[in-house]
Structure formats: C-alpha cells, structure tokens
Amino acid sequence: MGYVLKREGLDGALAALSKDYLLYAPVRKVGEGRFTDVDVVRYDFVTSASELELDAKSDYSFKELLTPLSKTLFYFTEDEVHEAGDLGAPGAPAQAADDRPVIVFLRACDLHAVRRLDQMYLGNGPTDTFYARIRDRVRFALIGCTQSFASCFCVDMGANVAPEGWLFSLETSGDGYLCAVADDSVKAAFAGAATAEKDVEPAHVTENEVRVRTPQSVPTSIYKDPLWDEYTNRCIRCGRCNIVCPTCTCFTMQDVFYTDNGRVGERRRVQASCMIDGYTNVAGGGQYRKAAGERMRFKVLHKVWDFRQRFGYDMCVGCGRCDDVCPEYISFAACVNKLTDACEREEAQDE
Template identity: 45%
Template sequence: MEYKLTPAGLAALLDELVTSRRVFGPVRYAGKGRLAGTDLITYGPVKGLADVVWDARTTFSPKEVFFPVKESLFYFSDGEITESALKASEILETVVFLRACDLNAVTRLDKIFLENGPAADNYYARRRQHTHFVLMECQESFPGCFCVSMGTNRATGHQAALRPEGGYYLLQALAEPWLSLGERYGQPADVEPVWVQKNSLTVKVPDRVDTSLFQHELWREYSSRCIACGRCTLSCPTCSCFSVQDIFYRDNPERGERRRVWASCQIDGFTDMAGGHKVREDRGERMRFKVLHKIDDFRRRFGINMCVGCGRCEEVCPEYISFARCVNTLSQLMNGGAGA
C-alpha cells in the first residue's frame, strides 16, 4: 500500500513507533565533525522526525546497530563460563532507516555471519532477528557514490520505503507495522519507487583478476601513502573483521570476560601471529588484500561483489586514497591497458 503523509502525519507516526520499538537513522551531531565547525552525520537513536537527516550521507554505516563495535561474548569465573545475554532494550524490535547501498550491505553481512560456515554466528543472529529496515529512497546520488556501477542502487528486504517530496513524505508500506501506521496517519496515494539511475563516478569491476597482478607495481603507491589508520574499513558497511580480547577484572583476576572488538586488515598488528610472524606487513599488500576481497574473492564465494559503492572509504581517508580509482586501474590492466 502507498500513502502520502504530511510532515505532521509522519511526525505522529514516528512518535507512536518509538513507544514500542528502538528506531535508528541518520542523525546530526552539531560541531562533532572531523573539521572545526562541521557537523557529524552518523547513525544514532531517533526520537522524532526532527532527528532524521534526509539530505546527507552518514560518515559511518548502520551496521553498528546489530554488529556492535565492542561486544561481550561470555564471562568466566572460577572455571565456569556464562554466555552473555542481550539487555532488555536490545531484544526490542529495532527499526533502522537506511539507503539502498546500506540495505544491500546488510545482505553481505548476513552472508558472512549467517551463511559462511556450518553454523550461524549466534551473537550476530540474535540481534539481526530483531532488526527491520526502512528504505530511505535516494532521489539523486551523493558525491563519490558509485552504487549504480555495483548494482546496489536498488534494494529489497525492507518493511517500508520513504522519501520526502513536494512538501510531503511518500510511503510504500510493505509489511506491518507500516501498513497500519500508513493507513492511520496518511492518505492513499500512487507512489512509485525512486532509484538512483546515474552516479557522477563510474567504476568498472573486472570480470576476473589475474594472479599476475598480485605483484604489480600499482600496489607500491599504497605502501607509502596508506598510514594504516583503518578509517576506510571501519566506515565500510560490509567489513566484518574483529579481534578477540580476554579482559581480567582487577578485583579478582580469576574472573573476567571475552569480548570481540572491531578490527581491520588495514591496521598494524591485525595479522600478527604466534612466534612474531607477520602477514602482509607492507601496507600496499594490505590494500591489495582489501580491494581484491571486495571485488573478487567475495564474489567467487557468494556470487556478488562485497563493495556496495557507498563511497565512504574515500570520504574519510586522510590520504585521499581512492578505492574506485584502484578498481578502475585493475580493470584497465586486465583489458591490456597501462592503468591509471
């Protein structure tokens, strides 16, 4: 069903929604941006319509809602182990407002955590089962996006789709509670979905990557430019790497907990092994690993590219390293060109 809502109608709808559900979406934190005098647009709790930012891309992805930066897995005490439990607030139904690229990114995370092995990751699954999505339709592309090239400008798997247009909000209700809410707060209308048709940036993903390119000189550029800050991967909506830490409590060293914490193939120390052995110590090799995993290795396993073309990695990189440029260079090399 499709509905047209006034701003007051959508505000009332959200006021009702937040009484029984946790709601997250793009929000603005004034003065918290990377540069002085700038705002941070990222994901946070939504208490009402005024909180939602419609006209800007978030610096970070929505994955933190159901894949926390830091998570306790279990507690240990005097030889006994107790699995962590979700807080009461975390088992509430959760609604996340997100873009098509990020909704496609959830599909990638689901494959990694739920399909990549003999058993699903229980810690991810127990949050994911309570999480539902509202698609924020993009009427035009943000700078640096290349979702059309990655085939992620369209999406499925959402309960509803919403966009502001002509002073109203147009709602496509696909499931409850949006069907009931739309009927209660909106007026029936003919609403067609809107999808981004063209980005200013075009990326050509090579059909395959020859192993001869593993030692190509193009990776040397990143050996000197990359500073291993990890911003690219930590802002990425599809990166899922983590490390495990055992925390011992000061008051009783026999008690503690095991946590998993976001980590990254781009950060120093991530691939350190017992005996002092280091894998991909050179930062150019790490860039190679990341890029090829995003557009080749993952596709070989799951049939789709891991990268969804959101452009966040380029936006946050302090060295202005372009993932898109690197992929286009690989494509040119595979087609016999000299590369960019």
C-alpha cells in the same frame, strides 16, 4: 500502497511505531565532525521526524547495531560464565534492557550490504550465534535516494535498487514526506497519520558521477603488479575505510581481566581490519602483509573479486564512504579501475 505525510504526520507515525519498535536512523550531529564547525551524520536511536537526516548520506554505516565496534560476549569468574545482552550496545545503555525489535532506516546500498553481512556471519560455515540473535530482532525501513552523492558508485555495483526485505520506505518531498508501505504490519501507523494516499515507488538513482569497472578475471601476476606500490607510499594504515564500510566483517577477540589473578573478567569481540596493524600477526612474531600496498591489494581484491568467486556477487556496494573518510584522499573507486586496467593489460599480453 503509499502515503503523503507532513512533519506532524510523520511524528505521529513514528510515535505509533515506537510502541512496538526501537527506531535506529541517521542523525545529524551538529559540530561533532572532524572539526568543530563540521557536522557528522551517524546512526542513533530516534523518536521524532526532526531527528531524522534523510537528505545526506551517513558518514558511518548502520552496521554498528549488528556488529558493534566493541561488544562484550560473556562475563566469566573462576566458576561461572554469563552471556551478555544483545541489543542496546551502540552507545545507548538505557536501551539495554529493551526487548523491542529494531527498525533500521537505511538506503538501498546499505540494504544490499545486509545481504553481505548475513552471508559472512550466517551463510559461511557455522552460524555466528551472537550475530544471529541480534539479526533476528532487526527490521529495515528504506530511505529513498532522490539524488546521487559525490562519491557514490552504487549503480555500477548493482546496489542502487533496493532488494526486498524492507517494511516501508521514506523520502522527503517538498516540505513533506512520501512513504511506500510494503508490510501490512506497519500500515496502520502511516494510514492514520497521512494527509493523502498515493502510489509511491521508492526513489533510486540511475547514474553516478563516479564510474567503476570491476575485473572479470584476475591473473596471478596482478599480485606483484607495481600498481600497489602507490598505496604503500600513500596509505597510513589507519583503517578508517574498514570501520565505515558497511560490508567489512573482520574482528578480533580481547579478554579483559578485572583482577590481578586473571580469573575474573569479560571477553569482547572488537572490530579489526586488514588495513590496521596487528590484524595479520601470528604466533612467533610473524606478520603478513606488512606494507600498506599489500594490505590494499588484499582489501580491494576481496571486495571486487575473491568474494564474488565464492558467493557469486561482489562484496562492495558502492556507497563511497571509504572515499569520504580517507585522510589521504585515496579513492577506492579509482583503485578498482586501476586494478581492472592492469588485469586487462596482463590478459592482452598473454594472448
């Protein structure tokens, strides 16, 4: 079942949904990019159609709702520990006490990324209860992809077609919108606001300008391959690629003390990453993977090889945000292709 909506109709549908849900979607922040005349598209809570940015890829992923950059887990005193709240964390203090579930608007690649996050936090040993509590309150709306963006390579990563698990889809069409409803719980919101009913299949891209070949096997000699030296010279280890990546899951813990006696404060979970200094520090002052090339090797192999060996599918979903945000113009897609070429050369020499 699908619907055709005008702007006013979508406003009415979102208003109806907002009675039961918080809505979290890409929003264009005018002039808030890296320069004063550059916009940025990032996620925020919305209530109307005018706030939605459906035609541009978000610069940052949805994951800050599920895994905030910094999240207080609990507060402690000398005698007591109190757990912090779960939702409303990503820059919206007014939402902190709101117990409505959240509908997150995301594209097919990001919906595939949710599977990766769930795998790491819920299916990789003991359940992460802090993640699970937030995840239980989150639902998804699919943004149809009517075009491929410049850096995307989702087709080659098998993430261009959305998996199941979304309530409804939404995409622009002319001066209106098309919506496909997959869950009856939200059907009334759109049926009452639509101008017409229509069979709608969510749009998805079938080809990307960027092509990627992932390795089918990785010889151990690749860990010392000179290809990584390029990134030792180019990468500045800022970690921006990890922060915007919808599938990066690493974090560290920080205790923040309120008083000089060190007995009152809070424990925070803070996003960390393999590319940022301090991530591999160990007791005694040791540090693994000091060179940027070594860190790049760890990240790339984890995204397109190690994760697949454990779970049967690649961690990377081909959204291309890492390429978009890198200040040194390092292309993750190009690095994966170089890795695959090097692996094939090594295998040919061993035959």
